[in-house]
Amino acid sequence: MNISHTTSFQSPAQNGEDNGHSVITQTLHGLVISSDRTPDMADRKQVEEQLQFQAAILRYVTDSVIVTDLLGTITYWNEGASAVFGYTATEMIGKTLALLSFERDMDQNVDDFKRIQAGDDYIGEWQGRRKDGTTVWVDVKTTILHDTQGTAIGLIGISKDITARREAEERLRQSEKHFRALVENMDGGITLTDANGIMTYVSPSTTRMEGFLPEELMGHRVFTRMVYPADQEATARLWARVIEEPGKSHTLEYRSKCKNGSFLWIEVVGHNLLHEPGIEAIVWNYRDVSERKQLEQRKDHFISMVSHELKTPLTVLSAYTQLLRERCVSEGRTDTALHLSKMNDQITNLTKLVVDMLDISKMQAGQIEMAREAVDMDTLAHEVVESLQPTTSHHLLIEGEARGTITGDRERLGQVMMILLDNAIKYSPQADTVVVRIARAREGDTLTVAVQDCGIGIGQEHQGRLFERFYRALSKKDKTYPGLGIGLYIAHEIIQHHGGKMWVESNEGSGSIFFFSLPA
Ligand code: ADP
Numbered sequence: 001m002n003i004s005h006t007t008s009f010q011s012p013a014q015n016g017e018d019n020g021h022s023v024i025t026q027t028l029h030g031l032v033i034s035s036d037r038t039p040d041m042a043d044r045k046q047v048e049e050q051l052q053f054q055a056a057i058l059r060y061v062t063d064s065v066i067v068t069d070l071l072g073t074i075t076y077w078n079e080g081a082s083a084v085f086g087y088t089a090t091e092m093i094g095k096t097l098a099l100l101s102f103e104r105d106m107d108q109n110v111d112d113f114k115r116i117q118a119g120d121d122y123i124g125e126w127q128g129r130r131k132d133g134t135t136v137w138v139d140v141k142t143t144i145l146h147d148t149q150g151t152a153i154g155l156i157g158i159s160k161d162i163t164a165r166r167e168a169e170e171r172l173r174q175s176e177k178h179f180r181a182l183v184e185n186m187d188g189g190i191t192l193t194d195a196n197g198i199m200t201y202v203s204p205s206t207t208r209m210e211g212f213l214p215e216e217l218m219g220h221r222v223f224t225r226m227v228y229p230a231d232q233e234a235t236a237r238l239w240a241r242v243i244e245e246p247g248k249s250h251t252l253e254y255r256s257k258c259k260n261g262s263f264l265w266i267e268v269v270g271h272n273l274l275h276e277p278g279i280e281a282i283v284w285n286y287r288d289v290s291e292r293k294q295l296e297q298r299k300d301h302f303i304s305m306v307s308h309e310l311k312t313p314l315t316v317l318s319a320y321t322q323l324l325r326e327r328c329v330s331e332g333r334t335d336t337a338l339h340l341s342k343m344n345d346q347i348t349n350l351t352k353l354v355v356d357m358l359d360i361s362k363m364q365a366g367q368i369e370m371a372r373e374a375v376d377m378d379t380l381a382h383e384v385v386e387s388l389q390p391t392t393s394h395h396l397l398i399e400g401e402a403r404g405t406i407t408g409d410r411e412r413l414g415q416v417m418m419i420l421l422d423n424a425i426k427y428s429p430q431a432d433t434v435v436v437r438i439a440r441a442r443e444g445d446t447l448t449v450a451v452q453d454c455g456i457g458i459g460q461e462h463q464g465r466l467f468e469r470f471y472r473a474l475s476k477k478d479k480t481y482p483g484l485g486i487g488l489y490i491a492h493e494i495i496q497h498h499g500g501k502m503w504v505e506s507n508e509g510s511g512s513i514f515f516f517s518l519p520a
Helices: 041-060 079-085 103-117 163-185 204-210 229-244 290-330 334-364 377-391 410-426 487-497
Strands: 023-026 032-035 064-068 074-077 122-129 135-146 152-161 189-193 199-202 249-257 263-273 281-288 373-375 395-400 406-408 433-440 446-453 501-506 512-519
Touching (some): 041 079, 135 163, 229 263, 290 334, 373 410, 377 395, 410 512
Parallel strands (some): 395 433
Antiparallel strands (some): 064 074, 189 199, 263 281, 433 446
């Protein structure tokens, strides 16, 4: 219960009970001044001064101080109490504490009151009612008062208004409740790990997805244990990226092992918040994408089948077209020869598309194979530039040199350069130069190739997704540029298969530089 205290809180001067034998003066703090003799004027003055001094202190304390007699009738009420409960001393002296209680708490308050009367102090937080009917929370200590003979004479309660703190705590509790409900009922899973990958939180939704109970995962480093063997390298790379780049999100699709031994395709997004005070964790968001993956696999299978079926007739078509063209040339039918030449260009484009589609299918299925041969990048760059130069009005320049060979697949690396140069030409229609820069790092262990154009550039918002297949960074006004968004995906995959890296530096409207680096 609360605040209360009993004792006739009056000075002898006020109650006029100076009977000449014994004087007992109680002050608020239970201070008892007693005397066996009739106090002389000096004593009386001293007592009164002391009382005035204490009353002044009590007036200025902001805490509520309430004193009651043993039956709960209020005998003292300071200004602090008025500020907390809204009643004046005049309104409250002579009343009971029931006025400060809510009806529903009355039984509990009566019990508490009895316990205090029996000598148990009440220390704690108590909910009371203000004069205007609103709730006030106080931090209170209520204790019993005794006279010099040890007889209980009343109760004193000193309390502090903590409503604002309680309300803030309640708001926090509510928001935590909402947040928890959100996390626990979402479709995907959420886990937290520390910097060593030890799980520190596993949402129940993770259990619904993978079958493991939170307690089976918490405290363990399960990242690789739960990953399909072929995807472990990719998850290790994701881990490294997340650790290296705090504050950024990194995404990966991989196969995760469920408790029943089956595998799910999971899309995970890792966000490193180890540097955030109060969080200090890596947040992992999981989504079951198995259904989408199965669909994609069926689609890939279909594309692969169709591409395969198209490849042979296209080769035959191209061969016959060239044959016919040569015959027309030899017969002097130049018009028809020109038409056949144009027809063959289109067949070449179609064949390139079909080959790209086949490449994508292979890459998706992890079936792409790379030769390991010594490749002279200087010669390769010159060959690619020479084959492209007649098809464009741009000047294709080569700067720098590779100074030695690297190990890789010559044809595939040529394909990468072709894709980057094709794009540089296609996306810089107003410019007249494209530069290929080749450089070997001073230590000699990395070879970097950069393809720079002065074209339309790429907005920052697209740059994280450029190497995804079918991704195009074009706005509606750019729809004049033909393409399917597969070139960069293929180029990126090839460079990754060589243990290299590919990245872009660009700004919208001010050209792009596409880089790839290879271990030399
Ligand atoms: P495609 O060019 O067929 O669309 P890519 O995979 O080669 O496919 O490129 C993906 C997207 O990246 C393009 O659609 C384009 O938006 C953007 N892009 C690629 N290279 C450049 C470049 N040099 N300048 C500006 N945008 C580029």
